[in-house]
Amino acid sequence: MNSEKKKKFLxxxxxxxxxxxxxxxxxxxxxxxxxxxxxxxxxxxxxxxGGVGFGDMEGISEIIxxxxxxxxxxxxxxxxxxxxxxIIWMMTKKKAQRQATDTTYINQQVxxxxxxxxxxxxxxxxxxxxxxxxxxxSSDKFxxxxxxVFMKIQEAWTAKDWKVIRPxxxxxxxxxxxxxxxxxxxxxxxxxxxxxGIRHCSLRSFMQDGDKEVLTVWINAIMRDYVIDDAxxxxxxxDPNRDWYMRYEMVFNRxxxxxxxxxxKGNTITNCPNCGAPTEITSSGQCAxxxxxxxxxxxxxxxxxxxxxx
Numbered sequence: 001m002n003s004e005k006k007k008k009f010l011x012x013x014x015x016x017x018x019x020x021x022x023x024x025x026x027x028x029x030x031x032x033x034x035x036x037x038x039x040x041x042x043x044x045x046x047x048x049x050g051g052v053g054f055g056d057m058e059g060i061s062e063i064i065x066x067x068x069x070x071x072x073x074x075x076x077x078x079x080x081x082x083x084x085x086x087i088i089w090m091m092t093k094k095k096a097q098r099q100a101t102d103t104t105y106i107n108q109q110v111x112x113x114x115x116x117x118x119x120x121x122x123x124x125x126x127x128x129x130x131x132x133x134x135x136x137x138s139s140d141k142f143x144x145x146x147x148x149v150f151m152k153i154q155e156a157w158t159a160k161d162w163k164v165i166r167p168x169x170x171x172x173x174x175x176x177x178x179x180x181x182x183x184x185x186x187x188x189x190x191x192x193x194x195x196x197g198i199r200h201c202s203l204r205s206f207m208q209d210g211d212k213e214v215l216t217v218w219i220n221a222i223m224r225d226y227v228i229d230d231a232x233x234x235x236x237x238x239d240p241n242r243d244w245y246m247r248y249e250m251v252f253n254r255x256x257x258x259x260x261x262x263x264x265k266g267n268t269i270t271n272c273p274n275c276g277a278p279t280e281i282t283s284s285g286q287c288a289x290x291x292x293x294x295x296x297x298x299x300x301x302x303x304x305x306x307x308x309x310x
């Protein structure tokens with residue numbers, strides 16, 4: 001290469017590298033934007049599993065600007081540092097992409113998240129409030145009941161057999177869940193929820209609201225959650241081998257003034273709270289034996305809402 005061509009090459013090299021870096025930067029931005037497109041739900045990968053966040057990209061742009069300036073002032077040193085930066089950045093990117101699909105790594109992160117999650121437990125405070133108007137109320141028994149309801153909901157959801165949930169959900173909540181489940185049935189899909197491990201369950205709050213009492217429970221669990229095609233058994237969403245750490249809030253209502261029956265072992269979902277017969281509930285929420293509507297909180301606690309929380 002003669003001296004004239006060499007000078008021309010060195011003159012255009014910074015701009016060529018600049019174009020390369022800008023191209024890589026834009027590719028990274030597009031990749032990040034694609035990661036979060038779609039519904040924001042438990043199946044989305046989120047910025048933590050793929051792509052660099054906007055704050056990270058701002059930092060990268062600053063580094064790129066500095067290195068280009070260094071290259072213009074000192075081509076040799078600048079070029080070496082630019083090459084090193086590109087190699088390290090691409091290796092980091094590749095590692096992040098690999099981890100985003102590595103269920104072993106993801107499950108370890110989920111476990112660490114669950115272990116490090118600090119949840120304020122207000123059970124004793126809430127229980128004292130309830131016992132002030134209902135002396136026989138037991139927080140341990142109620143928490144056991146809430147855990148049982150939570151597990152039954154997940155099992156019934158996977159089995160697509162929502163009638164077993166009827167005894168302990170309000171009519172509004174039952175119809176809402178049934179409508180969602182009917183849509184899965186219509187599409188020929190199953191939302192499988194399995195390998196459930198409850199990590200925390202506690203009373204969160206209690207209040208009297210007009211003619212009803214409201215008791216809120218917080219429950220955290222690790223689970224597998226994915227969707228399959230019923231005919232082919234092909235996985236359509238998520239990964240059967242991936243864990244999810246979920247936080248829920250469950251809201252129970254009952255008629256104001258009701259008291260815990262000291263003769264009962266605790267809350268139950270297997271017997272009518274009015275006549276004690278084995279629970280067989282009609283679609284309208286009536287006991288098949290005594291005809292009492294038992295899913296409106298008139299006789300005992302009933303679940304009126306369950307939703308994920310941050």
